[in-house]
Amino acid sequence: xxxxxxxxxxxxxxxxxxxxxxxxxxxxxxxxxxxxxxxxxxxxxxxxxxxxxxxxxxxxxxxxxxxxxxxxxxxxxxxxxxxxxxxxxxxxxxxxxxxxxxxxxxxxxxxxxxxxxxxxxxxxxxxxxxxxxxxxxxxxxxxxxxxxxxxxxxxxxxxxxxxxxxxxxxxxxxxxxxxxxxxxxxxxxxxxxxxxxxxxxxxxxxxxxxxxxxxxxxxxxxxxxxxxxxxxxxxxxxxxxx
Amino acid sequence: xxxxxxxxxxxxxxxxxxxxxxxxxxxxxxxxxxxxxxxxxxxxxxxxxxxxxxxxxxxxxxxxxxxxxxxxxxxxxxxxxxxxxxxxxxxxxxxxxxxxxxxxxxxxxxxxxxxxxxxxxxxxxxxxxxxxxxxxxxxxxxxxxxxxxxxxxxxxxxxxxxxxxxxxxxxxxxxxxxxxxxxxxxxxxxxxxxxxxxxxxxxxxxxxxxxxxxxxxxxxxxxxxxxxxxxxxxxxxxxxx
Numbered sequence: 232x233x234x235x236x237x238x239x240x241x242x243x244x245x246x247x248x249x250x251x252x253x254x255x256x257x258x259x260x261x262x263x264x265x266x267x268x269x270x271x272x273x274x275x276x277x278x279x280x281x282x283x284x285x286x287x288x289x290x291x292x293x294x295x296x297x298x299x300x301x302x303x304x305x306x307x308x309x310x311x312x313x314x315x316x317x318x319x320x321x322x323x324x325x326x327x328x329x330x331x332x333x334x335x336x337x338x339x340x341x342x343x344x345x346x347x348x349x350x351x352x353x354x355x356x357x358x359x360x361x362x363x364x365x366x367x368x369x370x371x372x373x374x375x376x377x378x379x380x381x382x383x384x385x386x387x388x389x390x391x392x393x394x395x396x397x398x399x400x401x402x403x404x405x406x407x408x409x410x411x412x413x414x415x416x417x418x419x420x421x422x423x424x425x426x427x428x429x430x431x432x433x434x435x436x437x438x439x440x441x442x443x444x445x446x447x448x449x450x451x452x453x454x455x456x457x458x459x460x461x462x463x464x465x466x467x468x469x470x471x472x473x
Numbered sequence: 474x475x476x477x478x479x480x481x482x483x484x485x486x487x488x489x490x491x492x493x494x495x496x497x498x499x500x501x502x503x504x505x506x507x508x509x510x511x512x513x514x515x516x517x518x519x520x521x522x523x524x525x526x527x528x529x530x531x532x533x534x535x536x537x538x539x540x541x542x543x544x545x546x547x548x549x550x551x552x553x554x555x556x557x558x559x560x561x562x563x564x565x566x567x568x569x570x571x572x573x574x575x576x577x578x579x580x581x582x583x584x585x586x587x588x589x590x591x592x593x594x595x596x597x598x599x600x601x602x603x604x605x606x607x608x609x610x611x612x613x614x615x616x617x618x619x620x621x622x623x624x625x626x627x628x629x630x631x632x633x634x635x636x637x638x639x640x641x642x643x644x645x646x647x648x649x650x651x652x653x654x655x656x657x658x659x660x661x662x663x664x665x666x667x668x669x670x671x672x673x674x675x676x677x678x679x680x681x682x683x684x685x686x687x688x689x690x691x692x693x694x695x696x697x698x699x700x701x702x703x704x705x706x707x708x709x710x711x712x713x714x
Contacts (some may be wrong), residue, residue: 290711292666296518296690296694297686297690300689300690300693300694301651301685301686301689301690301693302651302652302653302654302655302665302689303651304655304657305652305654305665305668305682305685305686305689307676308669308672308678308682309679309682309683309686312672312678312682313672313678313682313683314675314679315678316676316678316679317679351544398542399545401545403545403547403548404547405547406547406549406550407549407655408705409549410549410658417547417549417550417553420550421553424557430554430557430558430561431554431558431561434553434554434557434558437550438542438546438550438554441545441546441547441550442541442542442545442546445544445545445546446545
């Protein structure tokens with residue numbers, strides 16, 4: 232009898248693990264799409280923050296204030312339920328997209344995380360010594376050359392640790408999509424629990440999947456940091472990072 | 474007149490049709506929830522930071538593992554686990570003493586505990602950084618001056634740790650405040666939950682989510698102003714800047 236119960240246990244855990252692993256592409260896809268979107272938008276926000284026009288700067292500042300100051304869960308509900316209640320959205324050409332919970336979760340995450348990434352990039356930009364920009368100017372470099380050769384490579388290196396933290400946060404944030412019926416890892420776990428009433432083992436399986444994802448991402452980021460470290464890659468590093 | 478036709482100011486107001494009072498009470502509960510979880514996180518985080526520096530290897534490893542797990546797993550999962558898992562756990566503990574199952578613990582307790590457990594992992598990192606920032610020579614000098622462990626902690630270590638720890642603690646607080654919205658799934662009538670209920674019963678989700686956003690913005694920007702005030706006071710007191 233004990234053997235049969237244990238067998239049932241093993242079967243249940245294996246089935247649950249399989250169901251949860253099948254949901255990983257949803258979680259991962261949501262993460263990758265919103266990470267790319269948020270990074271591009273974050274870069275745009277930093278560009279806007281340094282713009283000459285005051286209204287452009289103001290909009291970027293307002294955007295960062297709004298999305299950093301409110302919970303992501305609320306933003307997701309706002310996009311999925313709030314915007315859907317508005318006539319122009321309902322009758323507009325993008326309605327099929329706004330009806331899709333996965334798209335709404337991705338959109339909210341993109342907007343939210345772009346604000347955090349913009350702050351990270353702004354910090355990195357501020358850490359580049361002004362003397363270097365002046366030197367580049369003195370060498371007769373144009374705006375694009377300066378950005379490509381002096382500013383961007385260093386920004387990348389300076390921003391990477393904090394940017395990596397944001398990416399790890401984003402992997403975890405994808406779980407909020409389950410609150411608007413997206414069947415990601417958390418969504419599937421909740422579904423299994425609703426049928427089986429086995430809370431602890433199912434949540435532990437889901438937690439294991441997330442730990443695997445965040446762990447792999449952290450390892451990848453650490454590798455990238457080492458690659459970009461001037462003291463390791465080549466001796467020509469000018470030690471300007473401090 | 475149905476609620477759908479009421480003007481926005483009446484729905485958000487403090488009159489009989491208004492949700493203003495409910496929303497403000499929700500914001501107050503959000504603040505209380507965040508304070509409770511921040512406190513739980515501070516106590517547990519300080520313990521974890523101490524354990525990380527402990528000479529007992531297993532204790533240090535345990536604290537490290539706690540940090541890795543809590544910072545690698547979504548906060549929502551922790552809230553869900555406690556919410557669904559707590560009644561079973563309490564029944565099991567009660568069963569050990571031969572008592573009947575006590576049912577679900579109050580949502581405020583499980584909510585603040587869940588957010589506090591996550592917060593502790595982040596606060597442990599902050600405290601560890603603060604402890605490392607106190608130069609070893611100063612502690613040795615205090616020892617040489619014949620200060621006892623308590624006096625040393627109070628006069629030498631604590632003031633400097635506080636100075637280093639306040640800015641990152643402000644960050645943790647902001648995350649705490651926003652994470653508290655996750656407790657809405659347990660049915661606790663904090664700001665997120667209240668706005669959901671109002672949005673559902675009036676069918677005006679945009680209006681009520683926007684109102685909740687304004688209240689959250691007020692909470693986050695007010696508390697960051699408070700932290701800036703304390704930091705300014707602290708650096709004055711530490712004789713810097």
